[in-house]
Amino acid sequence: MSARQQPAPSSWDGSIRSPAQRYLAVDGTRVKYIGPGSDDRDAAAVRTNHPVPADCPLFYFEVEITSRGRDGFIGIGFATGDVKLDRLPGWEPHSYGYHGDDGHAFSGRGTGRAYGPTYTTGLACLSRAVSSGIHTSAGDWIGVILNRIERTITFTKKGYDLGVAFENVSEERLFPSVGFRTPDEEIEANFGTDLANRPFRGDVAWIKHEAQQRLYASVLNTAVPRSAKGRSITGELVFGYLAHQGHWDTAAAVARDVLGGTVAVAQQDVQDMQMRQRICECVQGGDIDAALDLTRQLAPGLLAGNCRIHFRLQCQKFAEMIKAGREAEAIEYGRTHVVPLLDMPGSSSGGSSSSASAADRELLEDATALLAYDDPATGPTGYMLLPAHRSELAAALNRAILVHSGRSEDSALEAILRQATAALQELKRSGHPAAQLLDVQTLLQQQREPQPPGAP
Amino acid sequence: MGRGESNNKRRISAEEWQRKLREVPVRKEDMNRVVMNFLVTEGYVDVARTFERESGTAPGVDLDQITDRMEIRKAVQSGDVEQAIERVNDLDPEILEEQQELFFHLQQQRLIELIRGGQLAEALEFAQEYLAPRGEDHPELLEELERTVALLVFEDVRSSPLADLMDVAQRQKTASELNAAILASQSQEAEPKLPNLLKLLVWAQKQLDEKAVYPRIENLTSGDLVEPPPADD
Secondary structure, eight states: OOOOSOOOOOSBOTTOOOGGGGGEEEETTEEEEOSOOOSGGGOEEEEBSSOOOTTOSEEEEEEEEEEETTTOOOEEEEEOTTSOTTSOTTTSTTEEEEETTTOEEEESSSOOEEOSOOOOOOHHHHHHHHHHOSOOOOSOEEEEEEETTTTEEEEEETTEEEEEEEOOOOOSSOEEEEEEOSTTEEEEEEOSTTTTTSOOSSOHHHHHHHHHHHHHHHHTTOOOOOOTTSSOHHHHHHHHHHHHHTOHHHHHHHHHHTSTTSSOOOHHHHHHHHHHHHHHHHHHTTOHHHHHHHHHHHSTTHHHHOHHHHHHHHHHHHHHHHHTTOHHHHHHHIIIIIHHHHTSOOOTTOSOHHHHHHHHHHHHHHHHHGGGOSSGGGSTTGGGGSHHHHHHHHHHHHHHHHHHTTOOSSOHHHHHHHHHHHHHHHHHHTTOTGGGGOOHHHHHSSSSSOOOTTOO | OOTTGGGGOEEOOHHHHHHHHHHSOOOHHHHHHHHHHHHHHTTOHHHHHHHHHHHOOOOSSOHHHHHHHHHHHHHHHTTOHHHHHHHHHHHOTHHHHHOHHHHHHHHHHHHHHHHHTTOHHHHHHHIIIIIHHHHHHOGGGHHHHHHHHGGGGOSSGGGSTTGGGGSHHHHHHHHHHHHHHHHHHTTOOSSOSHHHHHHHHHHHHHHHHTTEEOOEEOOTTTOOEEOOOOOOO
C-alpha cells in the first residue's frame, strides 16, 4: 500500500471523453475554450493526466490567464476523477474552484462565497506589454496550493497570498482542474515539471518553509505525559544515558543537581562497565584469549549459548595467530576450535540462522585466506586485522554481554531516538504527508527554525 | 478510513521492528550534543563542566555567562532587584537600555520589594523619582504603573485586589522576562532540544497507530518496547 513514486500531474488531459470536450482546445499545459458559451450548460472543464500523489504534503501549480475571452468566466482549482467535466470546478461535490469573474470560492455548489479579487487579463498590462515591445505575460497568474497536512487549498494572485479558500479537503485523489464558460478564454498552466526552463513565478520555497514551520510548531505542541513519580523525565533520560556511556562523574552530578539526589550511580554498574571496557580493549588489541577469559567471568554461559559471537571471536583468534606468524598452530587451532563451531545450531537469540551461517562461512574463508600471504595485513582479506574490524567485533561482544546480563543495548534516550526515527520513517514509507516534511535532526539541531529549502 | 479500518493496519513483527530500529544511525556526538544543550539551556553549569571534561563535548557557549545568568535570576527571585540590575548592566548594558518595558518591570519589582519590606517612605520616593517619569514617556505602561503605586495605599496589601503583585509568582514572571532577554541578547535559545525528541516520539507513534500495529514505547523514562497484543485472527 506504499505510495512510492506516483506520477505527478504534468499536463492537461485532452483525451477524456465528455460532451464538453469538443468545446476545448487542449495542448499540453495550454487550454482554450472554443465553444459557444451561451449559458452555464456550455461550461467545459479539464483536469490533469494524474492526480496529486497521495503522499505529497504540499502540491503547487500556477495558472496564467493568457486571455480572459468574452467574460473571463474561468474557474481554477481541484476536482476528483469522477466530477463531470461540463461544469466549472467548485460547482460539483468533490470539486473546489476560485472563479475569475467574481473572485468567489466555490465548493460543491453553484453559489460561492466572497474570497479574493477577480482575475483577468488586464488591458493596462496588455497595452504596457505591447508598447514596451517585449514579450511579457499580460495576464494575472494564480498560484494554487493543496496542503495535505492541514487539508486546505489556498490561492495566490500574482504572488499575493489570498488566504485559505477551502478547509477540510479530505479527498484522496484530487486532480488540478480548470473550467471555462465564454469564448476565447485561455490559460497556460505550470506544473513544475521543467523548473530549469520554466521556473515558478511564486516563491514556492517560502510557501513550503512556512507550511513546514507550522507543522513543526504543531508537533512541538504535542503533550508529553508526565512522569508517574513526578520526576523530571528529561533529567532521568540524561542520567540513564550518561551512566550507560560510562560518564560516571557527569551522571553523579546530574543525580545531584538535576534530580535532587533521587537516583544514584550503582557501584555494580560501574564495575561491570569497567570490565566490559577491559574486554573491548582486549579485542581491539588482538588479545582474544584474554577477552574470552574475562567474558566467561563476567557473563558465564554467554559463549556457550551465543554461538555466533563465540564463532566470530574464535575466528578472530585464528586470524590473530596467523598475523603473529604462528601458522602451523593456527591451522591446528582452526581445525579443532573454529570449524566445529560452524555447524552448530544457530544462537539462542534467534534470527535467520541460514544467512548467519553463510556469513560465518565467508568469515572463516576470509580468515583462512590470510594464510596465503607473507604479510596477511596487506592481503585482500587483511581487513580482519584492521582496527575498524576489531572495534566492530568488540562492540558486538559488548552488546552480547549487555543482553546476556538482562540490560538493554541502548539507554532509554537512545531507544527513544531510535523509536522516534523508525516511526517517522515508517510514516514516510506509508505515504503520510506530514511525515515527508519532518526530520529528527532538524528538531535536535542547534537552530531553532527548520532551514528553508535550498539553504546550504 | 472508517469502517474496517483496523483490519487494514499493517502488522509489524517484533523482529522486523527490531531490524528497523537497528538500522537507525545513532551517533554518539549527536547524543552528547543534545545532552550538553540540555545542561546548558537549563543552566546546570557545574554538570556541563563535568560533562565537557568527561566526554569532550564542547558546551558551545561561554559557561561563565550562564553562571551570570543564573545568579541574576536568583537575585530577582530572592527579591534583590538592585543586584540583578547591576549584574545585567555589567553583562551587557544594552539589554536594559533597549528594553524599556523590561526595565520598567524590574523597577516595578523593586517597588514591590520595598513595600514588602515595609519601607513605605523609600517606596514613595522611589515611585516618584523613577517610576512616574517612565510612565510619562511610555503611556502604555501607565496603567500598570498606577496599579503598582496603588499598593502604597493599602494597609494590608495581601488582602487587596492587588495581592497578585505581591506573589512569588510575580517575582518568577519578572525573573523569566529578564532571563529570556539575556538569552536573546546572547543569541541563545531558551528551550532545550531534548523535550522535542519526546514530543516527536509521542506524535509519531500516535500517527503511526492509525496505520500500523508495532512495538511501542509506552514508558518514556524506561524506553522499554511494549509488544502489541497478538492478532485476533
